[in-house]
Amino acid sequence: MGLFNLLSTDSRNTIVKKGMDMLDDAFYTKQEKAEAYKDLVNKANEQYLAGLKDNNATRSITRRWLAIPTFYTWIGFVITWTACSIFAPDTAKILAQGMTQISAVVTVIAGFYFGGHFIKK
Secondary structure, three states: OHHHHHOOHHHHHHHHHHHHHHHHHHOOOHHHHHHHHHHHHHHHHHHHHHHHHHHHHHHHHHHHHHHHHHHHHHHHHHHHHHHHHHHOHHHHHHHHHHHHHHHHHHHHHHHHHHHHHHHHO
């Protein structure tokens, strides 16, 4: 009976279908290559973005640790200079020189701190 079942129409159709599927799987068409390449690139991008996400968190913390003391020092200079320009103009001139020197550092750190957000947009 097993031999007769093999010769039935349903089993022949299944055998032929499996054979055709094997032939189809043996050769890559250009469309299949393009789809496989697209899937590969998408997976690579997902892995890259996941790694970048972790890296961005570290960068953000570093930016904050650089920016906070620098900005507070600069704001302290501005407040002190404003007070001294009213009450002690000679001291205000000395503070203005110090502010000129620290302003370059503040500008660079502000560029690193805020620049990443402007580049993304």
